[in-house]
Amino acid sequence: MIKGLYIHIPFCNIKCPYCDFTSITLYDENIFKSYIEILKKELTFYQNENIKFETVYFGGGTPSILRTDYIEEILNFIRNNFNVIKNPEITLEVNPKTYRYEDFSHLREIGVNRVSIGSQSFLEKNLKLLGRNHLAEDTFETVEDTLKAGIKNINLDLIYGIQGQSLKELEKDLEIYTSLEITHISAYMLTAYNETPLGKLVKKGEFKLPTDEELEAMYFFIIKFLKEKEFYHYELSNWAKEGYECKHNLFYWENVNFLGIGVSAWSYVGNVRFGNTKNLFEYMEKVKDGVKPVLFREELRERDLINERIMLGLRLTKGIDKNLIKNKQNLIEELKNEKLIEEVRGKIKLSPKGFLLSNYIISKLLD
Template sequence: MIKITSLYIHIPFCSIKCPYCDFTSIVLLNENIYSKYTNALKKELELYKNLDFEIETIYFGGGTPSLLPPHLIGEFIVFIEENFKTFKNVEITIEANPNTYRYKELREIKEYGVNRLSVGNQTFNRKLLKSLGRDHNPESTLQMVEDALKAGIENINLDLIYGIQGQTLKDLEYDLEIYTSLPIKHISAYMLTAYEGTPLGKLVQNNQYNLPDEKITTEMFYIIDEFLENKKFYRYELSNWAKKEYECKHNLAYWTDKYFLGIGVSAWSYIGNKRFGNTKNIYEYMRKLEKGEKPIEFEEILTEEDKRLEKIMLGLRLKEGIDLSLIKNKEVLKELIKEDFGYIKENKFSLTRKGLMVINKIIEVLI
């Protein structure tokens, strides 16, 4: 039975374009377009009405969804609930820039059902925020956390970026102290990556920006993992730590092979044996939906072998690991365990910290 349990909604608008960002986002501050775009989203969702939904998680990602006036987010949630089978305790996340929603707006989205807030903080270090090209300051994040709690949203994630040029281990510890002193439930920590085609990618290529070497980023990961575990944030995925029972259900759905529908520009979906993605061009996206056409740009059929490989690649990121039955080469497995790259628990193979640092190489030898 093909049941779709997760719905992703991409909101591509941002107030600035961060130099390291490779998400589909455009700088656009225009409420008229926001409203047209959410109408297009509704049209797209209607085209999937014949599918079997039992929605457990809804995720507004971006871009910066919190640039939208709260009523547009709210009306969209109402539209989903009126037209699709949705669970009573559905997890509804919205990504937010610290400069946007305050108590009034957070209260409004909470009343519409949003119960999880993911804040793009990245660091509390002013100098590093500037070097990342972010447009907020530490105070705006603190204000947003305070307002969210007051509005009744207690499931809060803060993003953290490490491996920034000039960031010392002391800087990182300073951040971790502040993160863990806040009443938040979840921390996503990502290593800064210089993606090709981004301004940061070009700077790195031209030796104008120095990313720390692998030895330092590995040390940073160990510090983060140890520090957070000591403060009772448990790592459940390579880049994600949460207080008990506050793991992000939506992201877990991606990593545990559940079916999801993604709508909006550049959004991806995985349903049955099909994976497909939408156009990245917002105007083409809206034009196609105006004509009642799906804005799909890419589609592929996954074989059973593709699915097995995918399960290994995604599952190894998880603390829970992968089912032993997925691994054909049991000899390699023995070697990996001997070298302390992984371990077996309850019929599952998981990576140790050491293993996680070379996850891509391990995937290569396991598949």
């Protein structure tokens, strides 16, 4: 059963230097309009699948570049053509300085009940270094407008590991984050992908990332700080007030079937993972011609399915069933001695240090 729906909106006002998501800088109402038509058409390709949507997630790119009428149009289309549970979680990613109170009011009317804001930091120094086109006060206003409109489930993104960032500055940021009436924080370590402008600056030594020791200290600090403020750490980079974990993202980590539509979107249906082309115009042409824009398709066999459960499940703080890796007893003991994993009531989970080395540990645990 497909329970989650992801919708990719690939347009942005600017391209941030660190970003490797599929997005182009473009503001053109005509293209937005035809993209929405195309999304609806792509959805019809899946009308015969076994679907009951419990979550809808508009991600990007910048979904909040679109007039809220377009969001309404898609949501109406989904409700009219698919099974949807009574109170689905509907999330929309919003960039600061895009939507105001009237937009959030409209979103609330049409059922959007979760907003994820790309705040990144409240310190102007960091926003500048990240090449963001908004100020801290824009984020304050966005949070205020969202709450005023009655949307109470709010995530704020935070990026840490920025050049010159001290623990004191991180603390200041976290103080501000947790002083706001929000339910969720995603804290990501800045990644300098090779092909991005940031990646190139790092390679030339013109942007200095913190050392591994500094990053470890920052991550541990975030864990400790947010715990004290009653944000429960439930996934590698995600913290929530009790009961406010992102249901949609949990579907990814718990191997639940989901459908992704839009350019570059990924899906997991039955035991097949597939991904759409990353080329916007190819994507639009294919769908117009009535062809699925799928470029990559992989059927998972039994062994792959177990590996996926290990790989995704270990991102969650609750960990995985020990039986999934019972053939790795020696390695488990080794990792336990190094304090990288912990065993609690039949579950194996990563320790905070283990989370930082998760790629390495997971690769060792897979068959």
